[in-house]
Amino acid sequence: MRKDFTVALLGIVSITVIILLISLKQYSTQIDALTKENEQLSLQTQKLESEINFSKPKTIKSDQMNYATWGELENIATSFSNDSEGAFKKSWGIYLVNESKKHELDPYLIYELLKVETGGTFDPKLVGPETKYGHAYGMSQFMKNTAPWIANMADLPYDDELLFDPYYSIKLSIVYLDFLHQQYNDWNEALTAYHRGMAGMEAYKQANGSAKSNYAIKIQSNAETHRTVAFAN
Structure with a gap:
Protein backbone atom coordinates (compact mmCIF):
# COMPACT_ATOMS: atom_id res chain seq x y z
CA MET A 1 0.00 0.00 0.00
CA ARG A 2 2.90 2.28 0.81
CA LYS A 3 4.27 1.58 -2.66
CA ASP A 4 0.94 2.56 -4.22
CA PHE A 5 0.95 5.76 -2.18
CA THR A 6 4.47 6.60 -3.36
CA VAL A 7 3.52 5.97 -6.98
CA ALA A 8 0.43 8.11 -6.59
CA LEU A 9 2.47 10.88 -4.95
CA LEU A 10 5.04 10.80 -7.74
CA GLY A 11 2.23 10.99 -10.26
CA ILE A 12 0.78 14.04 -8.52
CA VAL A 13 4.21 15.69 -8.38
CA SER A 14 4.81 14.95 -12.07
CA ILE A 15 1.45 16.43 -13.03
CA THR A 16 2.14 19.47 -10.86
CA VAL A 17 5.54 19.97 -12.50
CA ILE A 18 4.01 19.66 -15.97
CA ILE A 19 1.31 22.17 -15.07
CA LEU A 20 3.95 24.56 -13.72
CA LEU A 21 6.05 24.20 -16.87
CA ILE A 22 3.03 24.87 -19.08
CA SER A 23 2.10 27.87 -16.93
CA LEU A 24 5.64 29.22 -17.11
CA LYS A 25 5.67 28.83 -20.90
CA GLN A 26 2.31 30.61 -21.19
CA TYR A 27 3.56 33.33 -18.83
CA SER A 28 6.73 33.74 -20.88
CA THR A 29 4.66 34.00 -24.07
CA GLN A 30 2.42 36.62 -22.46
CA ILE A 31 5.48 38.59 -21.30
CA ASP A 32 6.92 38.53 -24.84
CA ALA A 33 3.59 39.69 -26.28
CA LEU A 34 3.30 42.48 -23.71
CA THR A 35 6.89 43.55 -24.38
CA LYS A 36 6.24 43.77 -28.13
CA GLU A 37 2.98 45.62 -27.51
CA ASN A 38 4.78 48.05 -25.20
CA GLU A 39 7.45 48.67 -27.85
CA GLN A 40 4.76 49.37 -30.46
CA LEU A 41 2.93 51.72 -28.09
CA SER A 42 6.21 53.49 -27.34
CA LEU A 43 6.88 54.01 -31.06
CA GLN A 44 3.31 55.25 -31.61
CA THR A 45 3.62 57.64 -28.65
CA GLN A 46 6.95 58.94 -29.95
CA LYS A 47 5.44 59.45 -33.40
CA LEU A 48 2.41 61.25 -31.95
CA GLU A 49 4.60 63.53 -29.81
CA SER A 50 6.70 64.35 -32.87
CA GLU A 51 3.57 65.17 -34.89
CA ILE A 52 2.32 67.44 -32.10
CA ASN A 53 5.67 69.23 -31.89
CA PHE A 54 5.83 69.45 -35.68
CA SER A 55 2.42 71.14 -35.81
CA LYS A 56 3.52 73.91 -33.45
CA PRO A 57 4.26 77.18 -35.27
CA LYS A 58 7.92 78.00 -35.67
CA THR A 59 9.54 81.27 -34.77
CA ILE A 60 11.12 82.50 -37.98
CA LYS A 61 13.65 85.31 -37.88
CA SER A 62 13.09 88.33 -40.09
CA ASP A 63 16.30 87.69 -42.03
CA GLN A 64 15.08 84.17 -42.78
CA MET A 65 11.76 85.49 -44.02
CA ASN A 66 13.60 87.84 -46.35
CA TYR A 67 16.04 85.17 -47.52
CA ALA A 68 14.69 84.86 -51.01
CA THR A 69 13.86 87.86 -53.11
CA TRP A 70 12.09 87.14 -56.36
CA GLY A 71 15.44 87.31 -58.16
CA GLU A 72 17.00 84.74 -55.85
CA LEU A 73 13.99 82.45 -56.18
CA GLU A 74 14.26 82.68 -59.94
CA ASN A 75 18.01 82.06 -59.97
CA ILE A 76 17.76 78.92 -57.86
CA ALA A 77 14.78 77.66 -59.86
CA THR A 78 16.73 78.27 -63.07
CA SER A 79 19.69 76.28 -61.72
CA PHE A 80 17.34 73.35 -61.02
CA SER A 81 15.88 73.54 -64.51
CA ASN A 82 19.31 73.74 -66.12
CA ASP A 83 20.71 70.88 -64.03
CA SER A 84 17.80 68.65 -65.05
CA GLU A 85 17.97 69.76 -68.70
CA GLY A 86 14.44 71.11 -68.41
CA ALA A 87 12.91 68.01 -66.81
CA PHE A 88 12.35 69.91 -63.55
CA LYS A 89 10.25 72.90 -64.58
CA LYS A 90 11.20 76.37 -63.45
CA SER A 91 7.74 76.91 -61.94
CA TRP A 92 8.27 73.79 -59.82
CA GLY A 93 11.62 75.19 -58.69
CA ILE A 94 10.12 78.50 -57.61
CA TYR A 95 7.47 76.64 -55.62
CA LEU A 96 10.07 74.30 -54.09
CA VAL A 97 12.34 77.13 -52.94
CA ASN A 98 9.47 79.13 -51.49
CA GLU A 99 8.00 76.16 -49.59
CA SER A 100 11.34 74.85 -48.35
CA LYS A 101 12.19 78.22 -46.84
CA LYS A 102 8.88 78.24 -44.97
CA HIS A 103 10.16 75.12 -43.23
CA GLU A 104 13.74 76.41 -42.94
CA LEU A 105 15.04 73.64 -45.18
CA ASP A 106 17.76 73.79 -47.84
CA VAL A 116 17.51 60.54 -56.52
CA GLU A 117 13.94 59.36 -55.91
CA THR A 118 13.04 59.67 -59.60
CA GLY A 119 16.38 58.54 -61.00
CA GLY A 120 16.89 62.01 -62.47
CA THR A 121 13.68 61.93 -64.52
CA PHE A 122 11.54 64.13 -62.23
CA ASP A 123 8.55 62.33 -63.71
CA PRO A 124 5.39 63.38 -61.79
CA LYS A 125 3.60 60.22 -63.01
CA LEU A 126 6.34 57.85 -61.89
CA VAL A 127 5.25 54.53 -60.35
CA GLY A 128 8.01 52.75 -58.48
CA PRO A 129 8.70 49.01 -58.64
CA GLU A 130 6.45 46.68 -56.67
CA THR A 131 7.58 45.84 -53.14
CA LYS A 132 5.99 43.82 -50.35
CA TYR A 133 4.50 47.12 -49.14
CA GLY A 134 3.18 48.09 -52.57
CA HIS A 135 4.27 50.73 -55.09
CA ALA A 136 5.60 54.25 -54.50
CA TYR A 137 4.03 57.04 -56.53
CA GLY A 138 4.85 60.43 -57.97
CA MET A 139 7.92 62.61 -57.89
CA SER A 140 8.47 62.19 -54.16
CA GLN A 141 7.75 58.42 -54.30
CA PHE A 142 5.30 58.06 -51.44
CA MET A 143 3.38 54.89 -50.73
CA LYS A 144 -0.34 54.97 -50.15
CA ASN A 145 0.05 53.80 -46.56
CA THR A 146 2.32 56.76 -45.73
CA ALA A 147 1.04 59.65 -47.81
CA PRO A 148 -2.34 60.22 -46.07
CA TRP A 149 -0.93 61.03 -42.63
CA ILE A 150 1.77 63.24 -44.17
CA ALA A 151 -0.95 65.10 -46.08
CA ASN A 152 -2.79 65.47 -42.78
CA MET A 153 0.31 67.01 -41.16
CA ALA A 154 0.55 69.39 -44.12
CA ASP A 155 -3.15 70.35 -43.75
CA LEU A 156 -3.77 69.10 -47.28
CA PRO A 157 -6.62 66.96 -48.63
CA TYR A 158 -5.68 63.46 -49.72
CA ASP A 159 -6.54 61.47 -52.80
CA ASP A 160 -4.39 58.83 -54.50
CA GLU A 161 -4.40 60.80 -57.75
CA LEU A 162 -2.93 63.86 -56.01
CA LEU A 163 0.35 61.95 -55.62
CA PHE A 164 0.89 62.54 -59.34
CA ASP A 165 0.57 66.32 -58.99
CA PRO A 166 4.12 67.78 -58.95
CA TYR A 167 3.30 70.64 -56.57
CA TYR A 168 1.46 68.35 -54.16
CA SER A 169 4.32 65.86 -54.31
CA ILE A 170 6.93 68.56 -53.65
CA LYS A 171 4.93 69.85 -50.69
CA LEU A 172 4.64 66.38 -49.13
CA SER A 173 8.37 65.73 -49.52
CA ILE A 174 9.18 69.01 -47.75
CA VAL A 175 6.72 68.43 -44.91
CA TYR A 176 7.85 64.84 -44.38
CA LEU A 177 11.57 65.65 -44.46
CA ASP A 178 10.99 68.51 -42.03
CA PHE A 179 9.09 66.14 -39.73
CA LEU A 180 11.89 63.56 -39.87
CA HIS A 181 14.60 66.13 -39.21
CA GLN A 182 12.70 67.43 -36.19
CA GLN A 183 12.30 63.84 -35.04
CA TYR A 184 16.00 62.92 -35.26
CA ASN A 185 17.86 66.25 -35.52
CA ASP A 186 20.29 64.49 -37.83
CA TRP A 187 20.31 64.61 -41.62
CA ASN A 188 21.70 61.11 -42.09
CA GLU A 189 18.90 59.69 -39.96
CA ALA A 190 16.22 61.90 -41.53
CA LEU A 191 17.21 61.06 -45.11
CA THR A 192 17.67 57.35 -44.45
CA ALA A 193 14.26 57.28 -42.73
CA TYR A 194 12.75 58.98 -45.78
CA HIS A 195 14.19 56.23 -47.96
CA ARG A 196 13.70 53.18 -45.72
CA GLY A 197 10.93 54.25 -43.37
CA MET A 198 11.42 55.09 -39.70
CA ALA A 199 11.59 51.45 -38.58
CA GLY A 200 13.86 50.65 -41.52
CA MET A 201 16.23 53.43 -40.52
CA GLU A 202 16.46 52.08 -36.95
CA ALA A 203 17.17 48.60 -38.32
CA TYR A 204 19.85 50.05 -40.62
CA LYS A 205 21.48 51.81 -37.65
CA GLN A 206 21.55 48.62 -35.61
CA ALA A 207 23.08 46.69 -38.50
CA ASN A 208 25.63 49.34 -39.56
CA GLY A 209 26.33 51.39 -36.44
CA SER A 210 24.96 54.62 -37.91
CA ALA A 211 22.35 55.93 -40.35
CA LYS A 212 25.02 57.21 -42.74
CA SER A 213 23.65 55.37 -45.77
CA ASN A 214 24.80 55.81 -49.37
CA TYR A 215 21.41 57.39 -50.06
CA ALA A 216 21.90 60.06 -47.37
CA ILE A 217 25.52 60.72 -48.33
CA LYS A 218 24.71 61.10 -52.03
CA ILE A 219 21.90 63.60 -51.48
CA GLN A 220 23.88 65.76 -49.06
CA SER A 221 27.02 65.68 -51.20
CA ASN A 222 25.13 66.55 -54.38
CA ALA A 223 23.25 69.35 -52.62
CA GLU A 224 26.51 70.88 -51.39
CA THR A 225 28.11 70.65 -54.85
CA HIS A 226 25.01 72.05 -56.58
CA ARG A 227 24.80 74.95 -54.12
CA THR A 228 28.50 75.79 -54.57
CA VAL A 229 28.26 75.77 -58.37
CA ALA A 230 25.07 77.84 -58.35
CA PHE A 231 26.56 80.50 -56.09
CA ALA A 232 29.75 80.59 -58.17
CA ASN A 233 27.67 81.45 -61.23
Missing part, protein backbone atom coordinates in the same frame (compact mmCIF):
# COMPACT_ATOMS: atom_id res chain seq x y z
CA PRO A 107 16.03 73.82 -51.26
CA TYR A 108 19.07 72.14 -52.83
CA LEU A 109 18.63 69.21 -50.44
CA ILE A 110 14.98 68.82 -51.45
CA TYR A 111 15.82 69.05 -55.15
CA GLU A 112 18.57 66.42 -54.89
CA LEU A 113 16.26 64.14 -52.91
CA LEU A 114 13.66 64.32 -55.68
CA LYS A 115 16.40 63.74 -58.23
Whole structure:
Protein backbone atom coordinates (compact mmCIF):
# COMPACT_ATOMS: atom_id res chain seq x y z
CA MET A 1 0.00 0.00 0.00
CA ARG A 2 2.90 2.28 0.81
CA LYS A 3 4.27 1.58 -2.66
CA ASP A 4 0.94 2.56 -4.22
CA PHE A 5 0.95 5.76 -2.18
CA THR A 6 4.47 6.60 -3.36
CA VAL A 7 3.52 5.97 -6.98
CA ALA A 8 0.43 8.11 -6.59
CA LEU A 9 2.47 10.88 -4.95
CA LEU A 10 5.04 10.80 -7.74
CA GLY A 11 2.23 10.99 -10.26
CA ILE A 12 0.78 14.04 -8.52
CA VAL A 13 4.21 15.69 -8.38
CA SER A 14 4.81 14.95 -12.07
CA ILE A 15 1.45 16.43 -13.03
CA THR A 16 2.14 19.47 -10.86
CA VAL A 17 5.54 19.97 -12.50
CA ILE A 18 4.01 19.66 -15.97
CA ILE A 19 1.31 22.17 -15.07
CA LEU A 20 3.95 24.56 -13.72
CA LEU A 21 6.05 24.20 -16.87
CA ILE A 22 3.03 24.87 -19.08
CA SER A 23 2.10 27.87 -16.93
CA LEU A 24 5.64 29.22 -17.11
CA LYS A 25 5.67 28.83 -20.90
CA GLN A 26 2.31 30.61 -21.19
CA TYR A 27 3.56 33.33 -18.83
CA SER A 28 6.73 33.74 -20.88
CA THR A 29 4.66 34.00 -24.07
CA GLN A 30 2.42 36.62 -22.46
CA ILE A 31 5.48 38.59 -21.30
CA ASP A 32 6.92 38.53 -24.84
CA ALA A 33 3.59 39.69 -26.28
CA LEU A 34 3.30 42.48 -23.71
CA THR A 35 6.89 43.55 -24.38
CA LYS A 36 6.24 43.77 -28.13
CA GLU A 37 2.98 45.62 -27.51
CA ASN A 38 4.78 48.05 -25.20
CA GLU A 39 7.45 48.67 -27.85
CA GLN A 40 4.76 49.37 -30.46
CA LEU A 41 2.93 51.72 -28.09
CA SER A 42 6.21 53.49 -27.34
CA LEU A 43 6.88 54.01 -31.06
CA GLN A 44 3.31 55.25 -31.61
CA THR A 45 3.62 57.64 -28.65
CA GLN A 46 6.95 58.94 -29.95
CA LYS A 47 5.44 59.45 -33.40
CA LEU A 48 2.41 61.25 -31.95
CA GLU A 49 4.60 63.53 -29.81
CA SER A 50 6.70 64.35 -32.87
CA GLU A 51 3.57 65.17 -34.89
CA ILE A 52 2.32 67.44 -32.10
CA ASN A 53 5.67 69.23 -31.89
CA PHE A 54 5.83 69.45 -35.68
CA SER A 55 2.42 71.14 -35.81
CA LYS A 56 3.52 73.91 -33.45
CA PRO A 57 4.26 77.18 -35.27
CA LYS A 58 7.92 78.00 -35.67
CA THR A 59 9.54 81.27 -34.77
CA ILE A 60 11.12 82.50 -37.98
CA LYS A 61 13.65 85.31 -37.88
CA SER A 62 13.09 88.33 -40.09
CA ASP A 63 16.30 87.69 -42.03
CA GLN A 64 15.08 84.17 -42.78
CA MET A 65 11.76 85.49 -44.02
CA ASN A 66 13.60 87.84 -46.35
CA TYR A 67 16.04 85.17 -47.52
CA ALA A 68 14.69 84.86 -51.01
CA THR A 69 13.86 87.86 -53.11
CA TRP A 70 12.09 87.14 -56.36
CA GLY A 71 15.44 87.31 -58.16
CA GLU A 72 17.00 84.74 -55.85
CA LEU A 73 13.99 82.45 -56.18
CA GLU A 74 14.26 82.68 -59.94
CA ASN A 75 18.01 82.06 -59.97
CA ILE A 76 17.76 78.92 -57.86
CA ALA A 77 14.78 77.66 -59.86
CA THR A 78 16.73 78.27 -63.07
CA SER A 79 19.69 76.28 -61.72
CA PHE A 80 17.34 73.35 -61.02
CA SER A 81 15.88 73.54 -64.51
CA ASN A 82 19.31 73.74 -66.12
CA ASP A 83 20.71 70.88 -64.03
CA SER A 84 17.80 68.65 -65.05
CA GLU A 85 17.97 69.76 -68.70
CA GLY A 86 14.44 71.11 -68.41
CA ALA A 87 12.91 68.01 -66.81
CA PHE A 88 12.35 69.91 -63.55
CA LYS A 89 10.25 72.90 -64.58
CA LYS A 90 11.20 76.37 -63.45
CA SER A 91 7.74 76.91 -61.94
CA TRP A 92 8.27 73.79 -59.82
CA GLY A 93 11.62 75.19 -58.69
CA ILE A 94 10.12 78.50 -57.61
CA TYR A 95 7.47 76.64 -55.62
CA LEU A 96 10.07 74.30 -54.09
CA VAL A 97 12.34 77.13 -52.94
CA ASN A 98 9.47 79.13 -51.49
CA GLU A 99 8.00 76.16 -49.59
CA SER A 100 11.34 74.85 -48.35
CA LYS A 101 12.19 78.22 -46.84
CA LYS A 102 8.88 78.24 -44.97
CA HIS A 103 10.16 75.12 -43.23
CA GLU A 104 13.74 76.41 -42.94
CA LEU A 105 15.04 73.64 -45.18
CA ASP A 106 17.76 73.79 -47.84
CA PRO A 107 16.03 73.82 -51.26
CA TYR A 108 19.07 72.14 -52.83
CA LEU A 109 18.63 69.21 -50.44
CA ILE A 110 14.98 68.82 -51.45
CA TYR A 111 15.82 69.05 -55.15
CA GLU A 112 18.57 66.42 -54.89
CA LEU A 113 16.26 64.14 -52.91
CA LEU A 114 13.66 64.32 -55.68
CA LYS A 115 16.40 63.74 -58.23
CA VAL A 116 17.51 60.54 -56.52
CA GLU A 117 13.94 59.36 -55.91
CA THR A 118 13.04 59.67 -59.60
CA GLY A 119 16.38 58.54 -61.00
CA GLY A 120 16.89 62.01 -62.47
CA THR A 121 13.68 61.93 -64.52
CA PHE A 122 11.54 64.13 -62.23
CA ASP A 123 8.55 62.33 -63.71
CA PRO A 124 5.39 63.38 -61.79
CA LYS A 125 3.60 60.22 -63.01
CA LEU A 126 6.34 57.85 -61.89
CA VAL A 127 5.25 54.53 -60.35
CA GLY A 128 8.01 52.75 -58.48
CA PRO A 129 8.70 49.01 -58.64
CA GLU A 130 6.45 46.68 -56.67
CA THR A 131 7.58 45.84 -53.14
CA LYS A 132 5.99 43.82 -50.35
CA TYR A 133 4.50 47.12 -49.14
CA GLY A 134 3.18 48.09 -52.57
CA HIS A 135 4.27 50.73 -55.09
CA ALA A 136 5.60 54.25 -54.50
CA TYR A 137 4.03 57.04 -56.53
CA GLY A 138 4.85 60.43 -57.97
CA MET A 139 7.92 62.61 -57.89
CA SER A 140 8.47 62.19 -54.16
CA GLN A 141 7.75 58.42 -54.30
CA PHE A 142 5.30 58.06 -51.44
CA MET A 143 3.38 54.89 -50.73
CA LYS A 144 -0.34 54.97 -50.15
CA ASN A 145 0.05 53.80 -46.56
CA THR A 146 2.32 56.76 -45.73
CA ALA A 147 1.04 59.65 -47.81
CA PRO A 148 -2.34 60.22 -46.07
CA TRP A 149 -0.93 61.03 -42.63
CA ILE A 150 1.77 63.24 -44.17
CA ALA A 151 -0.95 65.10 -46.08
CA ASN A 152 -2.79 65.47 -42.78
CA MET A 153 0.31 67.01 -41.16
CA ALA A 154 0.55 69.39 -44.12
CA ASP A 155 -3.15 70.35 -43.75
CA LEU A 156 -3.77 69.10 -47.28
CA PRO A 157 -6.62 66.96 -48.63
CA TYR A 158 -5.68 63.46 -49.72
CA ASP A 159 -6.54 61.47 -52.80
CA ASP A 160 -4.39 58.83 -54.50
CA GLU A 161 -4.40 60.80 -57.75
CA LEU A 162 -2.93 63.86 -56.01
CA LEU A 163 0.35 61.95 -55.62
CA PHE A 164 0.89 62.54 -59.34
CA ASP A 165 0.57 66.32 -58.99
CA PRO A 166 4.12 67.78 -58.95
CA TYR A 167 3.30 70.64 -56.57
CA TYR A 168 1.46 68.35 -54.16
CA SER A 169 4.32 65.86 -54.31
CA ILE A 170 6.93 68.56 -53.65
CA LYS A 171 4.93 69.85 -50.69
CA LEU A 172 4.64 66.38 -49.13
CA SER A 173 8.37 65.73 -49.52
CA ILE A 174 9.18 69.01 -47.75
CA VAL A 175 6.72 68.43 -44.91
CA TYR A 176 7.85 64.84 -44.38
CA LEU A 177 11.57 65.65 -44.46
CA ASP A 178 10.99 68.51 -42.03
CA PHE A 179 9.09 66.14 -39.73
CA LEU A 180 11.89 63.56 -39.87
CA HIS A 181 14.60 66.13 -39.21
CA GLN A 182 12.70 67.43 -36.19
CA GLN A 183 12.30 63.84 -35.04
CA TYR A 184 16.00 62.92 -35.26
CA ASN A 185 17.86 66.25 -35.52
CA ASP A 186 20.29 64.49 -37.83
CA TRP A 187 20.31 64.61 -41.62
CA ASN A 188 21.70 61.11 -42.09
CA GLU A 189 18.90 59.69 -39.96
CA ALA A 190 16.22 61.90 -41.53
CA LEU A 191 17.21 61.06 -45.11
CA THR A 192 17.67 57.35 -44.45
CA ALA A 193 14.26 57.28 -42.73
CA TYR A 194 12.75 58.98 -45.78
CA HIS A 195 14.19 56.23 -47.96
CA ARG A 196 13.70 53.18 -45.72
CA GLY A 197 10.93 54.25 -43.37
CA MET A 198 11.42 55.09 -39.70
CA ALA A 199 11.59 51.45 -38.58
CA GLY A 200 13.86 50.65 -41.52
CA MET A 201 16.23 53.43 -40.52
CA GLU A 202 16.46 52.08 -36.95
CA ALA A 203 17.17 48.60 -38.32
CA TYR A 204 19.85 50.05 -40.62
CA LYS A 205 21.48 51.81 -37.65
CA GLN A 206 21.55 48.62 -35.61
CA ALA A 207 23.08 46.69 -38.50
CA ASN A 208 25.63 49.34 -39.56
CA GLY A 209 26.33 51.39 -36.44
CA SER A 210 24.96 54.62 -37.91
CA ALA A 211 22.35 55.93 -40.35
CA LYS A 212 25.02 57.21 -42.74
CA SER A 213 23.65 55.37 -45.77
CA ASN A 214 24.80 55.81 -49.37
CA TYR A 215 21.41 57.39 -50.06
CA ALA A 216 21.90 60.06 -47.37
CA ILE A 217 25.52 60.72 -48.33
CA LYS A 218 24.71 61.10 -52.03
CA ILE A 219 21.90 63.60 -51.48
CA GLN A 220 23.88 65.76 -49.06
CA SER A 221 27.02 65.68 -51.20
CA ASN A 222 25.13 66.55 -54.38
CA ALA A 223 23.25 69.35 -52.62
CA GLU A 224 26.51 70.88 -51.39
CA THR A 225 28.11 70.65 -54.85
CA HIS A 226 25.01 72.05 -56.58
CA ARG A 227 24.80 74.95 -54.12
CA THR A 228 28.50 75.79 -54.57
CA VAL A 229 28.26 75.77 -58.37
CA ALA A 230 25.07 77.84 -58.35
CA PHE A 231 26.56 80.50 -56.09
CA ALA A 232 29.75 80.59 -58.17
CA ASN A 233 27.67 81.45 -61.23
